[in-house]
Amino acid sequence: MxxxxxxxxxxxxxxxxxxxxxxxxxxxxxxxxxxxxxxxxxxxxxxxxxxxxxxxxxxxxxxxxxxxxxxxxxxxxxxxxxxxxxxxxxxxxxxxxxxxxxxxxxxxxxxxxxxxxxxxxxxxxxxxxxxxxxxxxxxxxxxxxxxxxxxxxxxxxxxxxxxxxxxxxxxxxxxxxxxSRVNQIFISGIFIALTMTGLLGVVLAHTITSPIKGLTKQAEAVAEGNFDLQAPVLGDDEIGRLSMAFNDMTVRLKEALSINEEEKEKLVSILSNMSDGVLAADEQGEIIVWNQRALELLQIKKCEGMQLSELLSITPHKLNELMQARGQTYIVTGDDEADGDDVKEPGMLRLTFNPIHRRETGIVGMIAVIQDVTEQEKLEQSRKQFVANVSHELRTPLTTIKSYAEALQDGALEEEQLAERFVGVISNETERMIRLVTDLLHLSRLDSNTSSLRKQRINLHDMLDEVADRFSFQLHQKSIQTYVSVERGLKTAWLDRDQIDQVLDNLMSNAIKYTLDGGAIYLSAKRSALISDLQISVQDTGIGIPRKDLSKIFERFYRVDKARSRNMGGTGLGLSIAREIVKAHGGSISLDSVLNEGTTVTMNLPLLQEGGDRA
Missing domain, CATH: 3.30.450.20 (PAS domain)
Structure with a gap:
């Protein structure tokens, strides 16, 4: 060899x-x-x-x-x-x-x-x-x-x-x-000439191949990523000019690779830090570039070599249609996910397609930008539902008021007992609308952070006792026992008393409404596992809430039993207001319930000393 x-x-x-x-x-x-x-x-x-x-x-x-x-x-x-x-x-x-x-x-x-x-x-x-x-x-x-x-x-x-x-x-x-002698002399001359030519050829070939070897050595170094070597320039002939051109090419290649590496780092950094997923496919639809966010949104571990249509669950014909123009969008809805007894709503992804064009070739690939629009859609649906709920909640009492007012105008006013009952109904419905509007205004202030907190040192035992006293009449009517407990050593906390009383009143009212006669309600305050947090809970032995409704219980106007809740005078905003008040205090609220066994609502609030320092 x-x-x-x-x-x-x-x-x-x-x-x-x-x-x-x-x-x-x-x-x-x-x-x-x-x-x-x-x-x-x-x-x-x-x-x-x-x-x-x-x-x-x-x-x-x-x-x-x-x-x-x-x-x-x-x-x-x-x-x-x-x-x-x-x-x-x-x-x-x-x-x-x-x-x-x-x-x-x-x-x-x-x-x-x-x-x-x-x-x-x-x-x-x-x-x-x-x-x-x-x-x-x-x-x-x-x-x-x-x-x-x-x-x-x-x-x-x-x-x-x-x-x-x-x-x-x-x-x-x-x-x-x-x-023959002349022929032999000539042959001897040929051998002598060939010998001299060979020696001279070696010398002359060396002068040609030496700079070529230098160029080869530099080319090998460039192939290995070393751009610092320079090919020797031994003259102004063709090989010398080739060496100069190669040296210039090496410098330019080094600059180009440096710029390319910098652009690649920028691209990798951009793709890695994008909140949207990015997929790039070649003209055969095979994925060649992606970022981590795309894998997270699609809930897969890798996508190398996969087909774009298969990964996005789009037919090749539809994908070909989306490739024909820039900015084409397509909404993909995921499958429902079961988590125990809960069923999570499917996520929604918006895909924006842009074809990759190459001059004189046409479309050579496609870029797909993936955006998670699940929350946007949820917010949009919540907004629409909120408007529909407000309209419905206001329409019902207004319709009732109008009906009874028309009845009074039609002669019911002449009958004293009937008129009093109609006026009472109108008064109740008016108060219901006032409560609804008041709750909406309160939520609006909490959402816009215009409702400032006025914190002060509160005795926790007194606060819970007063809550139980305010509902003593209702508790007595349903023979419900109330138990108040405060952890030893836990006496005071810095809270907005009015706001927290509103939360506790709402929780207490719900507990009484959905606890059967002869039941019990437990009010307790203790330190949480984090020590620095205050945990206040209201526990009842009522009818409980189905597990499928727990994830939506704090949504506005959400009712487990809409007809029964409305008849009991609720607006469907109490728990939503409670959640916003707790969030304004920097805490969190959670609800745990077992159907036909009872419900426990727990508030976790920062336990602050006077002056705002943590305990």
Whole structure:
């Protein structure tokens, strides 16, 4: 692996490219050069042989003439003379030269070993062509000893008549040895050139790859998050400008990542501290971004990879409709939750959808903002219910007053007993409306914090005794026993006596109303488990309240048994006023009841010393 990775480096590739270029160039040059040298040597060799053969042909022409031969005493002297000339002329080169007459018989030869061939006929094609006065007769042959030879046959012309031929067979061994030596010299030159090129290529490749290695090192550092390294700038060439550009890019990338990180921190901080939930989904509807508030509102632990339509219980078709425009809203109502015997009202979530647009692409995702509007809806419903209850509470006595007034106008006034009863009813209904309006005004002052508290030191035992005394007549009528108890050591507290008396009167009145004859009511005051709080409770043995009504008992105009409560003269605001008064004191009020067993209302009030300091 290391060897293969080494050969994949740029430096090795550059050296190999240099070597291949030099090798190809030298090969082309070598082939051309050696071919040219070889061709030149062959041409010179052939030309030399032709010149020698021409000289011999001119010299032998008179001797080969038939006229000369006829006049001669014998042919032996002619043959001997030609052999002598041929041997002397071509003895150095070792070339075989034959002189032939016009019949193709060998007259003379340059080789001593071939003297026996004199008088024999040379039947080669070149000789036949030369005797036909064809001058261009040359060829290369390979003899039995695998020696390449050059064959030339020249006609011998005397008085424009072919009288014979000169046949030359020359060995080309020295010529090809010369070519081979040149080839070896050239190959040695190639190896020397490749070696020098390799060494020079390593040096030159190093000058190129060194800054590239620096850039690679910096790129690896940048990939690991280190932006402090700078690539070396070794010149003003392309690599130098690349290094400068890379350094500038590193600085800009560092700044961009810093800004991006800062924006990301801002986004995370914003999302984490938003009171609304945020969900972001891609174009496939898969959730990619969310905040903790969204998980809390949807009552889930994680939503990564979930589909937005599945998470929000919205059909894909409806979700696609909501994606088409900005600010589309959708209300989701949760399921009812059972907590023991209580059933909690379902929460309501308002979803606001905004599509994510990308230039030249269109919608690539969606952002859903989740708001818990349960309390808003409850307040709206409470407001509507309050208006309806006030209207109803006022309408009933007004209708009664109007009916009895009309009856008096129609003649009932003339009947004394009937008139008195009607006037009494009108008076009672008027007082009922006055109590209702008074309670509403009192609640309004408590809501607006315009009803200031006038706290003073109150003896708790005296206060509870006075409450029992104020209702002694009603208690006596129903034979209800009253028990007052104050914890030992607990004597006084700083309270607004009038306000607390109003709360206790209301609680006492309710206890008497819903306690059957012969029952009991317990008034007690003690320190709570927090020691610094005062706990005042009113407990009865009455009919109790159903568990399903306990969570709403302090709501305005709420009645467990509406018809019975109204007949008993209640306005439905007593417990609401009691709660607001206790809250104004900085305390809390709670109610616990068991149906047909009794009810206990407990107030927890701050136990203050004189001057407002805690006990």
């Amino acid at each position: 290391k060897l293969s990775s080494f050969f994949r480096t740029i430096q090795v590739k550059l050296v190999i490219i240099y070597l291949l270029l030099i090798l190809v160039a030298m090969q082309v040059i070598g082939v051309y050069f050696i071919s040219t040298v070889k061709q030149s040597l062959i041409t010179n060799f052939t030309s030399n042989l032709k010149e020698q053969s021409d000289i011999l042909a001119k010299f032998a022409a008179p001797s080969l003439s038939p006229h000369v031969e006829a006049e001669a005493d014998s042919t032996d002297s002619t043959t001997e003379d030609l052999n002598l000339v041929v041997r002397n002329l071509f003895s150095i080169s070792g070339t075989e030269v034959q002189v032939l007459d016009f019949n193709g018989r060998i007259i003379a030869t340059s080789l001593q070993v071939h003297q026996s061939n004199i008088g024999k006929k040379n039947r080669s094609l070149a000789v036949s062509r030369a005797l036909q006065n064809i001058s261009d007769n040359e060829q290369e042959i390979m003899d039995d000893d695998h020696i390449r030879k050059k064959v030339i046959a020249q006609p011998v012309v005397y008085n424009d008549k072919v009288v014979g031929a000169v046949y030359v067979v020359a060995s080309m061994t020295e010529l090809y040895e010369t070519v």
